[in-house]
Amino acid sequence: MYVIGLTGNIAAGKSTVAGMLExxxxxxxxxxxxxxxxxxxxxxxxxxxxxRFGPQALGADGEIDRSQLGALVFTDPAALRDLEQIVxxxxxxxxxxxxxxxxxxxxxxxxxxxxxAGMRQYCNAIWVVTATHPVQxxxxxxxxxxxxxxxxxxxxxxxxxxxxxxQADVVIDNSGSLRETRSQVMRAWEAIPVARG
Numbered sequence: 602m603y604v605i606g607l608t609g610n611i612a613a614g615k616s617t618v619a620g621m622l623e624x625x626x627x628x629x630x631x632x633x634x635x636x637x638x639x640x641x642x643x644x645x646x647x648x649x650x651x652x653r654f655g656p657q658a659l660g661a662d663g664e665i666d667r668s669q670l671g672a673l674v675f676t677d678p679a680a681l682r683d684l685e686q687i688v689x690x691x692x693x694x695x696x697x698x699x700x701x702x703x704x705x706x707x708x709x710x711x712x713x714x715x716x717x718a719g720m721r722q723y724c725n726a727i728w729v730v731t732a733t734h735p736v737q738x739x740x741x742x743x744x745x746x747x748x749x750x751x752x753x754x755x756x757x758x759x760x761x762x763x764x765x766x767x768q769a770d771v772v773i774d775n776s777g778s779l780r781e782t783r784s785q786v787m788r789a790w791e792a793i794p795v796a797r798g
Contacts, residue, residue, distance in 0.1 A: 602628075602700060603795045604708045604723060608715040609730035610759045612740035612752075614775035614782065618730050619711040621786045625796070628705040632692050632712030639691040640665045649687045654680070675758045689718040697723060706795040716768055717760065728789065729769035731762055733776045 605622070609615050616631070623629045639646045642663045650658055650665060654673055660666035674681040692712075700708045700723075710720060721727060732740070734756070741752035766772055771789045775782045790796050 602703065602708045603706060603725045603793055604700065604710065605793075606715045606720060606724035606727045607709050607711045607730065608713060608727065608765055609732075609773075609775075610737065610762050610765070611713065611755055612737040612744075613730045613732040613762075614740075614773075615711050615713070615730045617775060617779070617782065618728070618773055618786055619709055621783055622707075622709050622790070625707075625786075625790055626705065627707040627709045628700070628703040629709040629711060630696050630699055632696065632710060632715070635692045635695050636688050637667070639688055639695065640667075644691075646687060646691050650684065653683055653687065675755055678758075681758065685714065685718070689714070693718065693720060693723075696720070707793060713759075716765060721768070726770040726793075727768055728771040728773060729762075729765045730773045730775050731766065732774070736776045 605627070607615055607619055607622070619629045619631065640650060641647065647665060650670070654670065658665055658670050658673065660669070670684070674684050696710055700710075710724065712718065712720060715721070715724075716727070737756055738749060738752045741747045741755060742749060745752075747755070773782060773785045773789070
């Protein structure tokens with residue numbers, strides 16, 4: 602399997618690009634969804650999160666309250682690092698298990714922290730999705746119901762986009778129209794030997 606590591610900062614449009622790749626026939630894994638799966642009630646990951654962040658990390662249903670947990674970690678770099686050290690190993694293990702079970706010729710790992718989590722070693726190519734700062738803020742306000750200040754805080758909590766771009770094999774600028782994004786995705790897709798075959 603040819604594996605694309607698909608990354609980019611918050612609200613750059615990774616999911617949009619992942620959807621395009623899925624429609625082209627790739628097997629797409631969303632690391633955020635896998636993190637949600639890894640944190641479900643009763644798992645070792647959930648227990649470790651509660652040990653580190655306390656019962657306020659839980660909702661009334663006994664599941665991790667992701668918005669509450671987000672509020673705890675997005676303003677505290679040490680807390681965010683602790684959370685990632687708990688969750689990333691479980692996500693990587695499950696990602697590799699699912700990729701090895703797929704028979705599709707192209708796999709995609711969509712992950713905001715793909716490079717930071719050390720997943721580059723499992724990828725044939727790194728695709729980085731970018732968007733301008735105003736576009737990112739607008740998307741967070743529109744799609745996640747954040748205030749502009751909250752959106753700015755989330756964006757500021759992330760490593761600079763330039764660090765990801767410097768490690769990219771392919772850069773997709775997703776600041777413009779869907780048609781412009783699709784055209785860039787198609788060009789990169791057609792350059793993958795197994796995708797053409």
